[in-house]
Amino acid sequence: MTSALLGTAALTLVLACAVGSRPRLWLALNSLGTLAGLGAAATVLTGGRGWALRSALTLGGENVFLALDALSALFLTLVCLTGGLGALYSSEYWSDEHFPRSAPRGRSWWSALVLFMGLVLTCANGLHFLFAWEAFALSAYFLITLDRERSEVRRAGWLYLAASHAGTMALFAFFSALAAGVGTWDLGPLRDRPDLAPLFWLALMGFGVKAGMFPLHIWLPSAHAGAPSHVSAIMSGVAVKMGVYGIVRFSGWLPVPDGAGWTVLGIGCASALVGIVFAMAQNDIKRLLAYCTVENVGIILIGLGLALLAATHGHPVWGQVALAGSLLHVFNHCLFKSLLFFGAGSVLHATGTRDMSRLGGLWRAMPWTAALFAIGAAAVSGLPPLNGFVSEWAIYQGLLKAVAQKGETFGVLPAVIVLAGTGALALGAFAKASAIVFLGAPRGKTSGHAAECGLSMRAAMVVPAVLMLCVGLMPGYFLNMVQACIAAWTPQWAASAPPIPARAIGGAHTALACALVAAAVFALRKVRAGGIRRGPTWDCGYAAPTAHMQYTGGSFAGIVTGWFRWLLRPDRRIRRVRGYFPESALALERVPETVLEKGVGPAARAVMLLADAARGLQHGRLHLYILYVFLGVTALGMLVFHGGM
Amino acid sequence: MSTMLDLSLRLLAWLVLAPLLPGVINKVKAWVAGRQGPPVLQLYFDLARLWRKGVVVSTLASPGFVIAPAVAWVAVVGAALLLPLAGAGAPASFDGDVLLLVYLLALARFCTAWGAMETGSAFEGMGAAREVSYAVLAEVGIITAVLTLVVQSGSISLSSMFAPLPGPSAALLAVGLFIILLAENCRVPFDDPNTHLELTMIHEVMVLDHSGPPLAMILHGASVKLMLFAVLLAQAVLPLSELALPASVGVLALAVLLTTVTVGLVESLTARLAFRRVPLLLTIGFLFCLFPLLLTWMGDI
Numbered sequence: 001m002t003s004a005l006l007g008t009a010a011l012t013l014v015l016a017c018a019v020g021s022r023p024r025l026w027l028a029l030n031s032l033g034t035l036a037g038l039g040a041a042a043t044v045l046t047g048g049r050g051w052a053l054r055s056a057l058t059l060g061g062e063n064v065f066l067a068l069d070a071l072s073a074l075f076l077t078l079v080c081l082t083g084g085l086g087a088l089y090s091s092e093y094w095s096d097e098h099f100p101r102s103a104p105r106g107r108s109w110w111s112a113l114v115l116f117m118g119l120v121l122t123c124a125n126g127l128h129f130l131f132a133w134e135a136f137a138l139s140a141y142f143l144i145t146l147d148r149e150r151s152e153v154r155r156a157g158w159l160y161l162a163a164s165h166a167g168t169m170a171l172f173a174f175f176s177a178l179a180a181g182v183g184t185w186d187l188g189p190l191r192d193r194p195d196l197a198p199l200f201w202l203a204l205m206g207f208g209v210k211a212g213m214f215p216l217h218i219w220l221p222s223a224h225a226g227a228p229s230h231v232s233a234i235m236s237g238v239a240v241k242m243g244v245y246g247i248v249r250f251s252g253w254l255p256v257p258d259g260a261g262w263t264v265l266g267i268g269c270a271s272a273l274v275g276i277v278f279a280m281a282q283n284d285i286k287r288l289l290a291y292c293t294v295e296n297v298g299i300i301l302i303g304l305g306l307a308l309l310a311a312t313h314g315h316p317v318w319g320q321v322a323l324a325g326s327l328l329h330v331f332n333h334c335l336f337k338s339l340l341f342f343g344a345g346s347v348l349h350a351t352g353t354r355d356m357s358r359l360g361g362l363w364r365a366m367p368w369t370a371a372l373f374a375i376g377a378a379a380v381s382g383l384p385p386l387n388g389f390v391s392e393w394a395i396y397q398g399l400l401k402a403v404a405q406k407g408e409t410f411g412v413l414p415a416v417i418v419l420a421g422t423g424a425l426a427l428g429a430f431a432k433a434s435a436i437v438f439l440g441a442p443r444g445k446t447s448g449h450a451a452e453c454g455l456s457m458r459a460a461m462v463v464p465a466v467l468m469l470c471v472g473l474m475p476g477y478f479l480n481m482v483q484a485c486i487a488a489w490t491p492q493w494a495a496s497a498p499p500i501p502a503r504a505i506g507g508a509h510t511a512l513a514c515a516l517v518a519a520a521v522f523a524l525r526k527v528r529a530g531g532i533r534r535g536p537t538w539d540c541g542y543a544a545p546t547a548h549m550q551y552t553g554g555s556f557a558g559i560v561t562g563w564f565r566w567l568l569r570p571d572r573r574i575r576r577v578r579g580y581f582p583e584s585a586l587a588l589e590r591v592p593e594t595v596l597e598k599g600v601g602p603a604a605r606a607v608m609l610l611a612d613a614a615r616g617l618q619h620g621r622l623h624l625y626i627l628y629v630f631l632g633v634t635a636l637g638m639l640v641f642h643g644g645m
Numbered sequence: 646m647s648t649m650l651d652l653s654l655r656l657l658a659w660l661v662l663a664p665l666l667p668g669v670i671n672k673v674k675a676w677v678a679g680r681q682g683p684p685v686l687q688l689y690f691d692l693a694r695l696w697r698k699g700v701v702v703s704t705l706a707s708p709g710f711v712i713a714p715a716v717a718w719v720a721v722v723g724a725a726l727l728l729p730l731a732g733a734g735a736p737a738s739f740d741g742d743v744l745l746l747v748y749l750l751a752l753a754r755f756c757t758a759w760g761a762m763e764t765g766s767a768f769e770g771m772g773a774a775r776e777v778s779y780a781v782l783a784e785v786g787i788i789t790a791v792l793t794l795v796v797q798s799g800s801i802s803l804s805s806m807f808a809p810l811p812g813p814s815a816a817l818l819a820v821g822l823f824i825i826l827l828a829e830n831c832r833v834p835f836d837d838p839n840t841h842l843e844l845t846m847i848h849e850v851m852v853l854d855h856s857g858p859p860l861a862m863i864l865h866g867a868s869v870k871l872m873l874f875a876v877l878l879a880q881a882v883l884p885l886s887e888l889a890l891p892a893s894v895g896v897l898a899l900a901v902l903l904t905t906v907t908v909g910l911v912e913s914l915t916a917r918l919a920f921r922r923v924p925l926l927l928t929i930g931f932l933f934c935l936f937p938l939l940l941t942w943m944g945d946i
Contacts, residue, residue: 361765363707370707374759383752384745393748397741400801403792410942413792420747420788421781427751428777431758435773440765441705504739512749515719523715524708526858531699537764538703538854551762551770559778563924 002051002068005040006122009033009080013115020108027091030111034084037076037118044073045481050488052124060127062185067124070484071252074327075245076121078334081464082237083114086230089342089460092453093349094146094228106146106228113139113234120242126175126185133171133242137164137210140239144227156222159596163219167209167243174202178254189253191490197257203250204264211243213301214271217294218596221278224290225354229345232286236293236341237334244300244330251308252489261312262411265305269418271298274567274595276422280429281561281568281591283553284354285344288433289337292380295422296333300326302415303395306402307489313408316493320486321500322398327482329391332471336379336388339464343373346457347437350450356553358444359437365450370438372461377430379468382423385509385516387471392423394479394500425560432556441547472509476502554589561591569594652726652736659725663868664688666875666905667838673909688868692861700857703764713760714859717753718866724749725873729804731880731897732890738804743791746803747784750829753866754780760859761851772850779828779835779847782927786825789934793818794881796941809884811944814937819882821933823907826874828927830867832908834918835926875904 012033019025044051050069057064068076087110096103116136123129141164145157179185181196190196205216212220220240224232251260275294282288303326310319346369347362348354363370379386399416402409452458471478479502486493539545554561561568568591575586592598617628668685675682684690702710724746729735735742758777761769795801798808810818828835831848838849852863879885879900885893918926 361705363709367707374709378752378755381751381755382748383755384748389745389748393741393744396744397801400741400792400795404795404799404801406796406942413938413942416792417785417789421785423748424751424777424781424784427755428781431755431762431773431777435759435762439705439707439709439759439762440770501739501741504737505741505745508737508739508742508745512719512723515723516716519715519719520712523711523859523862527700527711530697530857533699533701534704535701536704537766538701539764539766540768540853545766547765549767550765551767551774556770556774559774560781 002040002043003053005036005043006051006066006068009037009040009118010115012036013111013118016111017108017115020106020111021104023091023096023103023107026107026111027087030087030107030114031084033111034080034087034114037080037114038084040068041073041076041080044068045070045077045484060131062125062127064128065124065186066122068122069488071249071488072121072245074331074482074485075241076118078238078241078331079114079117079121082234082334082338083110083117085338085342085460085463086110086234088456089233089345090228090230092456093230093345099147102146102148106143106231109139109142109146110230110234113143113239117238117242121245124187126179126187128185129187130168130171130175134168136239136242137161137168140164140231140235143231144223144235146228146231147226150226152222153226156219156226160219160223163209163216167206167216170202170206170209171246174199174206174250177202187253191253191255194255197255199254200251200256200260203254204247204260207243207246207250208267209243210240211247211297211301212240212271212294213243213267213297214274214294215595215599217271217275218593218600220294221287221290221593224293224341225284225286229286229341229348232290232345233338233341236290237338240293240297241330241334244297244304247301248304248327248489251304256308256312258312261305261307261309263305264301264308265411265415268298268301268303268305269415271295271301272422273298273418273425276425276429277560277564277567278591278594280425280432280557281564281570283356285347285356285359285433285437286341286354288356288429289340289344292426292429293333293337295426296329296337296380299392299395299419299422300329300333302326302419303329303398306395306398306412306415309409309412310398310402311490315402315405318398318401318405320398320493321394321401323486323489324479324482324500325391325394325396325398327485328394328471328478329388331478331482332379332387332391332468335464335468335471336376339372339376339461339468340380342457342461342464343369343376346453346461347450349453349457353444356433356436360440360443360547360550361438362442362450363438366438366452368452368458369461370434372465373438374434375465375468377434379472381427381430383427385472385513387468387475390471390475390478390505390509392419393505395419397500428557428560432553436551436553436556440550443547443550443552469513473506473513475506475509561589567594569598648736655726655730655736656722658730659722659869659872660865663725663872664692664865666871666901667868669902669905670832670909670912673906674913677910677913688864692865695856695861695864696858698857700855700859703766703854705765706763706854710760710763710855711859713756713763714855714862714866717756717760718862718869720749720753720756721866721870721873724753725869725876727803728873728876729807729880730876730894731885732888732893735804738802740802743801743803743806747787747791750870751780751784753870757851757863760855764854766854768850769853772847772853775847776851779923779927782924782931783825783828786821786927786931786934789931789938790818790822790825790881793934793938793941796938807880807886809887810882810937810941814940814944815882817933817940818937819878821930821935821937822874822878822881823904824926824930824933826871826878826904827908827911828923828930829874830871833912834915835923837917871905871908872901875901878904 016029052067055064119132209216279291303322307319307323379388382388382392573588758773761773
């Protein structure tokens, strides 16, 4: 069953890559492929039994070995879900009509990306894993640079490629060392080899770049902002999760060093806080969403770090809850981030700008997008009764149980406090994003002629919203699904399953949802019955309000960005009002890519300077080269001579 | 059946008693100032009057302008229902329900900010920005207080979380939670519920454009939230679990009344803070919650 479904998926996706120039056929094949993949993942997740295929076929001198267990099936669900929905979305968003040159290319690379991400998840051979990983990274690069006429897109693509390869370098080292240590390229559980534990650091580096954890996230904001929105959705919802998959996978299969739990927890806290502070400060809606991805990866890593701690110290009670929350958050984040990027794409499609300070009042022209974006914003802020709350609640529960136990978990206290601050900041950032874009009066001409997006783009947004509500109202079903992944992560914990009160939270959510809908309907009816008078906004009786007087994104975030000025380092240009007849005043504030521009950039330039200096040694004068050789041989000789003594 | 009855009684208690608190505060303020003051039941009259009125809605506002106050009201009342009432316990309790309470308050905040942004008014945008920003510090303080209770009791469910704290920790936590209560309910010295048209407002400017039944929901929700924080404060600090049921409920009611009177006294005797000092005072509130946490952690290691 699973073999047939996976075979169908692979075959149709290969075909879909080939027919990129024929939109309808491509959409049909891509949908069929992703549906088949989804079926295979669901079979493994609900059946609980893994799937493996060892073929006699060799590639690069190694037998092809494919496997799918519950953990990789969970990530395969994300790949297929966003892979299918994004294709549907792109058929209207990036159509041949608007982009005759890049649309066919985009379709082929889309199917290739989905296919290679599926391969990364199923390859159980280190060498082939690296091939698939590289192919996945490259197809993502071609998708990010789909709109390659714009120089900012080319720059973002280049940065992505460079960062991605830096990560791949660490992975090369990781897999080679692993193969050398074990004696085979085949991957699988090796929990009884404590000598392999230090390899975890290499994996964390390599996969961490892809996961976008702080401070390796430098490539992420510009790549997500510059890419077409359906590509941003799959990059943020799924591609980033491939990095998370790597960390989860190999921390489960290999023994981990002692400090791993605390390190991952610390990195998680830093990513969560830095990510959301930067998100709050952005004026570009897609960049805001991109930084929010860094935050959510941080939340996922907090849960994973706690699970690693629990595994080291032997506390399945809280480790299991935290890991369940973390893995469910992987799924949830894919849902709401796809929805939000699709929503941002609809706004961009309708108005031609991503700059929030030029948007506003879009709810009237785009009621569907506005309502769906608001649901996504509430979910990403972790508000009940939606899915974001369920996973954050489980992670919190793990943290609180660890705290309640006391003992060696003092370091968990700051993590809880950071997570609380992050949650409140996320609410601020998304209140800002949804309110500035969709509410109030239009801030520029751009919002004037906006129109609601078409049926397929709307459908691609409705599906994740419905799934989000399902996770919120029936969390027990999804937590059971995640439970199978935990058993794949560490078999010891399967026996001692602690009761996650999923039924209680599901009941509370259902009651709450019913009450909310009833109250909303009742309030609307009551107000209509009492009579509505329309009038201009009162605004304390101010007689001549204009749209420019509204709060902008920058002023909304002003208080928080003021607190974090030491971190954000904003560029400010202020021309104050001067003299009796002032001409004009101006206040501009831009938050740069601080970590890239003020941290990694200067370091990279220092390396380049050193390299330039070293290039002076290479000048083409043969006699000096002979001198180098002579000096080198002499030095070596002296070394050997001294060593011999 | 008895659980349904229990639930409806609690709901009734929260809904009916909550508007009493702002009345008490106003009476205390009038008494200190030597005035007669409005009757204690004034808020009930106001709510009844608003409920009968029609509404004026900004031309810019979407249906969300009416829905948001309703959602916020349900969220606050839902949060209140999760809270146990001394010896009477909680109607439903499960591991981690305390987080549901915190996040329901966050849902209410999201909706209030959403409703404020609907009108495109600079004033209301200002209020919404301040609300979501200062809530960061307040929420961090609340979670720290919750951590203290978790460490002390070893439980993560509200029904068994309120274990008696040792004296010094209880005193510090009381101060911390009281500061957060003032901030979250927009009382002096953070905000002044008496004025509407000042540049230093938070909550009142967010509801400037609301009228009729939605405004009634907002005012009632605010009073429920005040009572929620007063009940939380009383239970976190007082060893109510050691008393018998009638005594514990009586002590709880007295403590809530005392908290309300203290709010009134603070309001009469202090001036509103300069606006840039607000984060400082909130940080002090957080520290007052942090020290009992450290004390409790060190206490029996």
